Each structure stands twice: as C-alpha cells, then as structure tokens.
Amino acid sequence: MNVHVAGNDVGTKTLAIVGALKGLEGPLLPILHEIQAEFGYVPQESLPIIAQELNLSRAEVHGVVTFYHDYRDHPAGRHVLKLCRAEACQSMGGDDIAARVKALLGIDFHQTTLDGAVTLEPVYCLGLCSCAPSAMLDGEVHGRLDADLAAELVAEARR
Template sequence: MKTAKSVASLPPIDERIRGAVLDVTARLKDQPGALLPILHGVQDSLGYVPDEAIPLIARELNLSRADVHGVVTFYHYFRTHPAGQRTIYLCRAESCQSMGATKLEQHVKQRLGVDFHQTTADGTFTLEPVYCLGNCACSPAMMVDDELKGRMTPEGFDAWLLSEAK
C-alpha cells in the first residue's frame, strides 16, 4: 500500500536535481526493479547521483532512504559527487594484477594525488577502479573515458599525462 507523498517532508533540493530525478522516475518507476534503472538514469542525466536526490528517489518509489542509499553505495559504478572532466579507469582484475597493476595503481594515485572515487583538485581527472576491461592480453590495462590503453606502466602513464597537459 502506497503512502501519501508529502513534498514538505523532503529536505531542500536544487531545482535542476529535482527536475532530473522526477523526469527519470516518472518514466521508469512502474518497471519491475525500477531502482537500478532510475539510478542509472539520474547518473546519466546529472553525471552522478547527488546525496540530496536520495530522499526524492525513495519517496517516488515508496522505499526507505536507507534502501536507496544502500544500493548507491553498494555498486561502485554510482558516483555521489560530480566526476572530473576525464575519468581514468584502472583495471584491478587478476590478469592485470599479475602484470603490475598494483605498482601502476600506487603510481597513478600518487601522481594525481587522489584515491579511487576521487577527483583531482583542479577537477580534471576522476580515478575509478574497474574489475575487468577485457584487455587481459595487454595487461595492465587502463581506460580514459572510452579510450582503452594496454600494457600501461608508470612511465607510460607519466608520458600520457604529459601529453594531456599540452
């Protein structure tokens, strides 16, 4: 049984976020298992799933805020903060690990000054882990936005980063 929806019970929310969430939920909320498609739709629309959107999504689906928050934080794909201009994905699967991905990961984190799920201070790069890029024959693999790079080394990363600065 659905309860009455009260806008007054929601915390303040930016109108751009409210509009995006209501648009996505209106289109998808009647689908079975609508929460994941809605979260994907919100992230596609806004670039992330803002914390302030969670109560509105919960209300629209008649779920608890904890239910929505739990799904957002369980899946590594969802971001709760805007991403940088470019997203760097480092593969953490076994093949890449066996070929030096741990050393590469440490180097990239140190070079950018961020950890996974963080964005550089200048807003240029967001660093994300991924658990297979399907490029095992060319491990370790990295992807920048949609450009796959294989046999990446710390030196190769530095050369790529230098080329990006030009």
C-alpha cells in the same frame, strides 16, 4: 536513455527522471544511471525521492548506490581514469602502474585533481585480463599498460 529534464533543482529533475523510467521492469538501475548522467553523480537529495516513487525504503536505494562502484556521491572531474585492480592486472604490474599514475596526478583513488581535470577510480575488472594491466579513460579501454602508456593517458586527461 537520455531523458529530457526541465527545471533546475535536484528534486524536480529527479522526479522527472523517475517518472519517465519507473514503468520499466527493474527501473532502479536505469534511474540511477540517468540521474548520474544528468548531475555527474547521484545527489543524496535524490535518494528519498527515488525511494518514495518506487515504493522502496531509503536503505534499499542507498544500498544499491553504495554497492555499485560506478555510482558517485560527488561530482567527478572532467575526465575519469579508471585503473583495474583485479588479480590479473595486479599480477602483471598493476600496482606499479597505479603508484605511477597516483604520483603523476598527485591524488589517490576516489579523488579528483585540484584543477577538476581528472578523477581517479579503481575498478575490479575491465574484461581485458589477457591484456593486463588495463585502464579506462572516459569510457575507452586501454590494455597492456606500461609506464609510458600510463603517462600518456594522464597527459591526455590533463588536456
């Protein structure tokens, strides 16, 4: 949706985003997506503002943020590499691919490389079960991962 937001602080920007989108039917998810697009994550300071403006409890907003794996509570790296951890991908060698990627990056899931280049995240289905194992780098999906393609994706993310 890309709401234009003036101001510098989290509260001002959050209020502007909520104000622009709260008229939608079921506005919470679009608001959270827009806040994450603005900040790169969903700041904790935004949650009480969203709750108040939508007449929800803080617990309801927190529950939605923590339920969906795409919302982050801290900034991601410049690139986000997501590895599918669903059963189809695991059965086709996903565990070995995950171990290789973790070793190449020197991080575990939910971590970011020290240089801030790459955040590694698990996901539980990218919809490419017939092309397992799969990954997503910055929104672009890749199927039939093997050790070489995994290394190529890591190298691309490191650039």
